[in-house]
Amino acid sequence: MKLHRTGIKPSIQRVAVMEYLIEHRIHPTVEQIFNGLCMNVPPLSKATIYNTLKLFVDKGLIQMLRIDERNVHYDADISEHAHFKCTECGSLFDIPIKHFNVEIVNSMKLLITGCHLYYFGRCGKCIDLEDHNIK
Numbered sequence: 001m002k003l004h005r006t007g008i009k010p011s012i013q014r015v016a017v018m019e020y021l022i023e024h025r026i027h028p029t030v031e032q033i034f035n036g037l038c039m040n041v042p043p044l045s046k047a048t049i050y051n052t053l054k055l056f057v058d059k060g061l062i063q064m065l066r067i068d069e070r071n072v073h074y075d076a077d078i079s080e081h082a083h084f085k086c087t088e089c090g091s092l093f094d095i096p097i098k099h100f101n102v103e104i105v106n107s108m109k110l111l112i113t114g115c116h117l118y119y120f121g122r123c124g125k126c127i128d129l130e131d132h133n134i135k
């Protein structure tokens, strides 16, 4: 389990939040995590979830996405990848990206510790739906 390696005490709530993130690759918000767990993991409050997520972000276990101006999303996948948000239905997808040019970054003497790449547009479902409505 990821938690042991970073010295985080694995309380029931923390383990539940981490498992939820690993099992639900939808980039959930605090609200979604709460709705998904509150019945199974008492006592659990939104504040607990928020604090747990903050701890995970601080320890570099998960990443925080600010792709949406209203909600912060969380992602257990911390490998390098970009995100796509459908402006119609709000779904969030991962987009694989290739490494950038390391030589250029080195020559600029930059030490990069994070990167967020956000794309916006319409997802396949919404495009299909629109095509369907036109016909």
Ligand SMILES: [Zn+2]
Pocket (backbone or CB within 6 Å): 086, 087, 088, 089, 090, 091, 122, 123, 124, 125, 126
């Ligand atoms: Zn969509």
Ligand SMILES: [Zn+2]
Pocket (backbone or CB within 6 Å): 027, 075, 077, 081, 082, 083, 093, 094
């Ligand atoms: Zn992601």
